[in-house]
Amino acid sequence: MKGYEPLSWRLLCSLGFLSSALIAYQIVLMQVLSITQWHHFAYMVISLALLGFGVSGTVLALFRTFFTTRHEVMLPMLMTITAGLMATVVRFSQHxxxxxxxxxxxxxxxxxxxxFITSFLFMLPFFTSALAIGIAFVCHAERIGMLYSANLAGSGAGGLGVIGLFWVLFPEQLPAVIALVPLGASLLLLDRRVPRSLLCLIVLSGGMVFLMLLNPPxxxxxxxxxxxxxxxxxxxxxLLRKNSPYGQIELIxxxxxxxxxxxxxxxxxxxxxxxxVFLNGDWIGPRLEMEEHDTAKLLAFTTKAVAYAMGERLRVLVLDAGTGADILLAIEKGTGKVHAVEENAALLGVLLQGGDGLIPHLQPTVELFIRGSRPYIASAASRHSYELIMLPDIGTFGGGSGIGALEETYLMTVEALEQMWNLLSPEGAxxxxxxxxxxSRNPLRILASVVHVLKSQGMDNPREHIAAISGWASMSFIVKKSPISSREAGNIRRFCAEMLFDPLLLPDIMPEERTRYNRLMEEDLIVLFDGILAPDRGALIRGYEFDIRPITDDRPYFSQFLRFRSVPDIVQRYGRQGMPFLELGYVILVFTLVQIAVAAVILILLPLFRIGWKSERSSRVLVYFGCIGIGYMFVEIVLISKFILYFGNALYAASAVISCMLIFSGVGSLLTSRVRTGGRGALSILTTIALMILLGSVVISPLLRETMSFPVLVKGFLSLLLMGPLAVLMGMPFPLGLRAVARREEPLVPWAWGINGCLSVISAPAATLIAVEFGFSVVMWCAAGVYAAALAVSWLNRKY
Amino acid sequence: MTKTRFVLMVVVVLSAGLSGTLSLASDVPSLRSAMVKDQIRSRGIDDPATLKAMGAVERHLFVPESLRSSAYRDRPLPIGHGQTISQPYIVAYMTSVIQPREDFTVLEIGTGSGYQAAVLSEIVKRVYTVEIIPELAESATKRLQGLGYANVSVSRNDGYFGWKEYAPYDAIVVTAAADFIPPPLIEQLKDGGRMIIPVGSPFMVQTLTLVEKQGDTITTTALMPVRFVPFRRGN
Structure with missing residues (x-):
């Protein structure tokens, strides 16, 4: 087998370019699907498409000789095909x-x-590119450290680069632009004598990319x-359209x-x-102008206005201010000073450009903070106190049917509510x-959460601090630091009577006033409310058919209510068809996991017909590469979540974590050339990884919480310190393992690549499922566990 | 050759079946009566006028041709422009909740295909219906006229404003969910009148809400959550 000897810089560069395009393309597809469909379906389709990695391993294992003997042609050919596919599949998917x-x-x-056809289409570029990477790995398994390093570093750069592209190009333009990268990568590999078939392919693929650049779908x-x-x-x-890493924003x-x-x-x-204003085609709010007094007036006719009906509010904090409706309400009610926090700079840009009138965010009495709400709360603790803190609305009109089940809601965790509590003035709410x-799910979890916080703050009788009112469509909860006075209760009653709302909770509530104007479908909501306020609330919360326990930073899924043990009861009550509509997001996650798992098992087993079933090494290869694939993704997903909370900006945090991890791991991979496979060094690397993950599961959260108020640059430096060493080490097991396999049983190398691909894809929904059920700490423990399993396999194989 | 022909036949039959273009079974009246019996009466709707109207209106003529074979199935169907024709049970439920009488004048907001208006017109004196999407308003007008529903008037307008010219109404049926109830509709409802409005998306859980007006007092009652079948909390 002829290889690039010595390992050519052209191969390393082209592999890096291809990897960068691949990750950028994945992120772009996610945005395209989020725009044309919905985020949760985008997640499912992309997960299926990423199985292309697993398929590539299987195909390579089955036809290893065919590909490796022709690798000098196959590599540029596959990269060229990838370019053509990247440029065109989005157009085909829109047919x-x-x-x-x-x-x-x-x-x-x-x-x-x-x-199914859409998922298959999107899988194609992942398959062809992963096949190219796999061929390179198989042909140069002895130099895998450098190749894998190029692969990881390229991926990291691609993740960061696409964030920049989102600011300047629209989603439909991006696939063709990204397709230029693999096209360039293929040209980089060409020798003087190019086969005619490859030349034709390059011309054809280049033509398609060019066409799509001129005429995006x-x-x-x-x-x-x-x-x-x-x-x-x-x-x-x-009227206005702007793309950004936050998504595509349109003013209509x-x-x-x-x-x-x-x-x-x-x-x-x-x-x-x-x-x-629409984000990825979904409504996020109106563009409000201060001259529009009508809108301001009608906001006073919503349940939220009860906070102002209780008494005067001089200093108000509006969290996740969005398009500014809550700011407008505060101004309308004569608030002296409003602090508004909103992280989405692109949204603010669209609001500013969208008209001549002054938006609420820029009123003289308003101070705007462009940052995440949680970091703001952490940093404001010692400097400000507020008479009212307005949180963003929970749920969607008519019930969300579980669509948001997998969204992390860090503003409603017990930790967040406790931090907000400390920002309130003595009479604040x-x-x-x-x-x-x-x-009923959302109101019950809100009440359970605030009662938990009140108890933790030493309030013996939470009922004295909570008021809740209901209209025909919405409810508002007021949680006051000091007990609600009879004067305030009277004000709430008067407000409700004027607005045709009903008080549901007041310290001295009477049964007959709770459903005077708006009769509830189920009167037991009131019974449940009273139960949550009773001293023995624990039994009620544990026994309710949906999970309404307060959420924490470790398990921040506010809209996830499904309990597995309740599924038979729910199916019996609401019918089998009712399940997905009650908890759609979670059902899709489970459905995605099952589909991928079934496909992965098939893809992993298929090559065994060729390799043989009885090899002891096969099972060790399976466990080792499966474990390190799972472990890496588990750690990555937990870190993404932790840093979203830390920096308060989901997209940048996710990109930064993914890219930094990949680049650091690339460094780790590069260093493996100095480590002997199967030796003590390899074993101590896996041991250190497992121990560091265990340590991380204990110290990361408190450390991030304590430093959340620090300046961004300091936080960035701390993040690198926390993430870097672990990521460097985590980049080592794959090249070390692959090198070891190549020495002892070369035919297993492509299989190992496929296993790693399949298990990595499974890991994303699996980690989310574990986090939803048990919390991120358990995901970290699982990651440590799988690295320990890989260590055990390495120990058994330590002789080589 | 025979094999090729067989494959072609299979493809044609499969694609026809998949796209729902197979012609509707000839026994449409029996499908309709089965719909009334199995989907509506069996779920507790026993208002004779409503049942009669549901049995009379030819639902398959109100759905896109490609979906006619599914017209009498127990589910909503898309009619284009992001709109749906509600499932038969919901149409019947919304009709019965307003307690329609022969002398009623009813306003419908969201004509869609015109099916709900046709059902109402079988019972009440006059139906006024408003649709904001021009294509839907136009096709519904033609369809209703073609089928002889002379007591239905269609207006291409924003449902927010209702139809002031013929107000007040004994009942208002809002078929499209909004996150607020337009004040003009409350104003155009007669004293003692009833309005029914769905809350939520047609393909997910909807809550049907009844609005009743008694002088200056307006009360709402969340009636029941529905999807394809009614959800009822059991004992």
């Missing part, structure tokens, strides 16, 4: 015969076939997405767009037409609002 609609999956069986949104619906109305138009004007969520039925004025849902 009416292929395009699926998530909403119709449950009513039209053909949509399942379209979903139009992204067609599901007809059930809010932006598409708004644009269906005559005289509607997109439509004569049918009005904003008055949960408006009191006592309101008799006009609900004005407004321009709406928290305001949390949610939409009414059925079966």
């Amino acid at each position: 009416e015969f292929i395009r699926f609609d998530s909403f119709l999956l449950f009513s039209e069986p053909t949509q399942l076939a379209q979903l 139009a992204l067609i949104l599901s007809e059930f997405k809010a932006a598409r619906k708004a644009l269906e109305i005559p005289d509607s138009a997109v 004007t439509s004569p049918g767009l009005r904003y008055a969520p949960g408006l009191s039925l006592a309101f008799t004025g006009e609900v004005p037409v407004i321009n709406g 928290l305001l949390v609002s949610c939409y009414r849902d059925y079966p």
